[in-house]
Amino acid sequence: MEIVVAVKPVPEAETRLRPDASHASLDPEGVKFVLAGYDESAVEQALLLKESTVGSRVRVLSFGPAPRTEEVLRAAVALGCDSATWVEHPSDLLPDAVLSARCIATAIAGPFSGLVLCGRQSGDEEGGIFAGALGALLKVPSLGYATNLRWKEPRGQLTLQRSIEGGLEEVESSLPLVVGLQQAWNDPRTAKLPNILKSRKAAIEKIPWEATVATLGPHAIPGTVRRTFRLPPPRTGAKMIRYDSPQDAAAQLVRLLREEAKVFP
Amino acid sequence: MVVVAELRDGRLVEPVREAIGVARSIGGAGATVIGVYVGPPASEGVGEFSRAGLDRVVAVEGEPFARTTSSARARTVAELLRELAPRVVLLAGTSEGRDLAGRLAVEWEAGVATNVTAVEPLAPGPIQLTRPIFGGRATQGLELPGERAVLALRPHTFPPAAASADAAPVERRAPTLPQVPVGAPTMTGFTASATGRGPDLAEASIVVSGGRGVKTPENFAIVEALAESLGAAVGASRAVTDAGWRPSSLQVGQTGKSVSPQLYIAIGISGAIQHLVGMVSSRVIVAINSDAQAPIFKVADYGIAGDLFQLVPALTAEVRRVRGR
Ligand SMILES: Cc1cc2nc3c(=O)[nH]c(=O)nc-3n(C[C@H](O)[C@H](O)[C@H](O)COP(=O)(O)OP(=O)(O)OC[C@H]3O[C@@H](n4cnc5c(N)ncnc54)[C@H](O)[C@@H]3O)c2cc1C
Ligand SMILES: Nc1ncnc2c1ncn2[C@@H]1O[C@H](COP(=O)(O)O)[C@@H](O)[C@H]1O
Secondary structure, eight states: OEEEEEOOOEEOTTOOOOBOTTSSSBOOTTOOEEOOTHHHHHHHHHHHHHHHSTTOEEEEEEEEOTTHHHHHHHHHHHHTOSEEEEEEOOTTOOOOHHHHHHHHHHHHOSOOOSEEEEESSOTTTOOOOHHHHHHHHHTSOEEEEEEEEEEETTTTEEEEEEEETTEEEEEEEOSSEEEEEOOOOSSOOOOOHHHHHHHHHOOOEEEOHHHHHHHHGGGOSOSOEEEEEEOOOOOOOOEEOOOSSHHHHHHHHHHIIIIISOOOO | OEEEOOEETTEEOHHHHHHHHHHHHHHOTTOOOEEEEEESOOHHHHHHHHTSSOSEEEEEEOGGGGGBOHHHHHHHHHHHHHHHOOSEEEEESSHHHHHHHHHHHHHTTOEEEEEEOEEOOOOSSOEEEEEEEGGGTEEEEEEEOSSOEEEEEOTTSSOOOOOOSSOOOEEEEOOOSOSSOTTOOEEEEEEEOTTTTSOOTTTOSEEEEEOGGGOSTTTHHHHHHHHHHHTOEEEEOHHHHHTTSSOGGGBBSTTSBOOOOSEEEEESOOOOHHHHTTTTTSSEEEEEESOTTOTHHHHOSEEEESOHHHHHHHHHHHHHHHTTO
16 A cells, blocks of 8 residues: 655644744744644554555655754654655745645645545644645545544455544545544654664655746645734633632632633523 | 535534624625535425525535545535635534535635634735634734635634524535545444533533543543533543543543633643643633642633542532522
8 A cells, every 4th residue: 555644844842932023923943843743643543554554655745844844754754654755845935734735746746546644733723724635636535533544455445433523433435545634642653763863864855846836837825824923911820719618619610600701601 | 605514413513603603794794695505415404504594505415425524525515616606615613614624725726724713804805814823822813815715613713693584595406426436435334422412522612621630530420520510521631541531532632632612621630731732722711620839720710729529529519500400
């Protein structure tokens, strides 16, 4: 099986967010970009499928600027991906999920008959747009919120579950397919030191931005413009309820929620 | 403007009413709001949709749609959009709606934004909107410059449209495209989640979550009883799901679900950053924790320092009392 994983470098969870000088976007200065969240699930799922299906390979792709994109691709190689493609974008461009999907679709190239895995939403802007957009571009079905993918060899069928409103949906599909992964494992594997060292020297295919522009033509521009990046006023700490008894605490809280916060039905 | 319907168990889901409300408010008095339904035959649900405040409804019903996922319906929706030629399509920000958004953006060649929490009234020029990013730790102002836009709204953010007394006219069409394209994913089953009785975690307007402080899987029933009294969804910290006390589908946080309800109640949860990123954008946060120094109190609006085993049952009783049941 041909397995493709698309990953996006995102700021690590503990990052202190700051707007840049234009106040339109995150200031990337000093931010550590990593493979994170649902993308980690996508990589883990790809590797599990590879291990259980003889003759499959995992190719990881990412569209992004230097140096973070190459770093994240090397991290994915260290985890066990077989090959990596970096679709380069100029660092002053702020692409969106649809442009990302167009660029990755270009790099996948040709009629696609395998499986694409990505996160169900990215760890920064959380659009959840990429999987559907890529599916439409590749002209293959797509779905998000997936967990627990299994490949049933004799019939050539993929089974998976979707964690959606109200429950778990069972889905069966043939390939090709694009899947957005919901978190499925709390502990995706970590790379072993020798593999990390090896990944530093791994060959990474690079597609220059000019080549992508040549293929995409007028579509090589983002469809959205970021205008503002605002931080909410800092939370000032909880109003602590002083009480005589648990019943008193409960009565006070309910009254505050009703009368002050106005959230209580 | 077009609003795409979503039914669950044959009933219109609430976020669709919110989308109709947004269409009305951004379109102004003269705007026409057309409802589009593509799915399995559902006369009751479509009837409900037609009374939800729309001017007109176009319904494409076909039995095979029952087993497909949104990507199969996207082609039919896009075909209708090419004909109806709206400026904006509004989707409920459910999993179905969000899955549809990216697909429609390409098939209908439109700008797209999801998780939208505010939209400026339509005017000539780009559409201006606001959306939370980084799990609600920041807010993004976004502009969609194109002629067409697909917007998926964050549930529970906008007031629902008032239902209309008269039903809008419904035009029924036969499907023209294959409803189940060759090789398309098909649904083979559905298991209601353990909390299937209550609202879904990602959509609920109140979430009650328990953490390691609850100490045993049996004790977790204390958290669930409070949730039930409030009509809330149940969540959990990773300490709880890792220990297997409750399924991982309940996990809130960086590697679980992001929630932003009107009210989030954290019980016996310390407030690790990986938990906070999944819930800090909730409108009002309440924390109950025996450690008055627990970091959760820094992000909470109201805190009670004390023993959850005494406080939570008292709170459940108080909620039942004031709600009269
Ligand atoms: C990569 C990564 C991803 C992660 N993702 C997530 C995630 O998605 N979601 C998540 O939740 N965590 C996540 N974590 C784990 C996170 O760091 C914390 O370990 C976890 O959130 C702690 O859960 P907790 O608050 O329930 O437990 P604890 O931190 O052990 O807190 C228990 C709390 O209960 C209180 N308590 C004890 N007894 C009582 C009592 N009788 N009455 C009242 N209060 C009491 C204690 O004072 C304490 O504050 C992640 C960690 C990593 C490294
Ligand atoms: N620039 C990118 N390069 C590669 N994959 C991406 C890129 N942007 C998004 N993705 C993938 O699409 C998923 C969803 O992204 P989004 O639609 O932006 O929320 C991410 O989790 C990634 O797996």
